[in-house]
Amino acid sequence: MLVENVMTPTKEIIKTSPMxxxxxxxxxxxxxxxxSVIVDKNxxxxxxxxLSFRNILESIIAQDGDIDLLNVYDIATMPAVSVSAKxxxxxAAKMMVNSHMKRLLVIDNNELMGILTMSDILDVLMDSVEDx
Numbered sequence: 001m002l003v004e005n006v007m008t009p010t011k012e013i014i015k016t017s018p019m020x021x022x023x024x025x026x027x028x029x030x031x032x033x034x035x036s037v038i039v040d041k042n043x044x045x046x047x048x049x050x051l052s053f054r055n056i057l058e059s060i061i062a063q064d065g066d067i068d069l070l071n072v073y074d075i076a077t078m079p080a081v082s083v084s085a086k087x088x089x090x091x092a093a094k095m096m097v098n099s100h101m102k103r104l105l106v107i108d109n110n111e112l113m114g115i116l117t118m119s120d121i122l123d124v125l126m127d128s129v130e131d132x
Contacts, residue, residue, distance in 0.1 A: 002085065003106055004106070004113070007113070007115060013114065014028060016028055017039075018078070019071055020071065020072045022074075026056060036050055038050060039072055039073070039080075041110075047079030048080055048112055049076040049079060059075040081104055083095070083105075083106060084106070084107075085113045086108075093121050102118050103118075104116045
């Protein structure tokens with residue numbers, strides 16, 4: 001099975017600007033009930049990023065940062081780790097486990113196709129268990 005068959009497609013992804021405030025991104029995450037948002041690239045040749053609760057915790061709470069003085073770009077993982085939509089899901093899952101990552105962006109030709117999360121993979125696994 002390929003990543004493209006399991007991933008959450010772009011139309012269902014919440015994105016934010018790298019210049020948004022961390023407070024604004026946190027509000028967006030709360031409103032949409034998500035634990036991460038995609039950080040849009042700064043231009044055609046730029047890189048997508050990922051802002052997660054972990055980034056926020058590390059920079060705001062652990063580092064005594066000021067949520068009103070930081071932009072998303074300051075704390076997001078940029079560039080975010082990504083895989084191709086044509087990659088086998090097993091390879092992506094192994095990468096996630098070995099690297100202790102919960103999310104991978106799915107990017108082809110430097111364009112965002114979707115996001116692959118551990119939950120996406122586990123949902124497919126759970127569906128296959130129910131079929132027996």
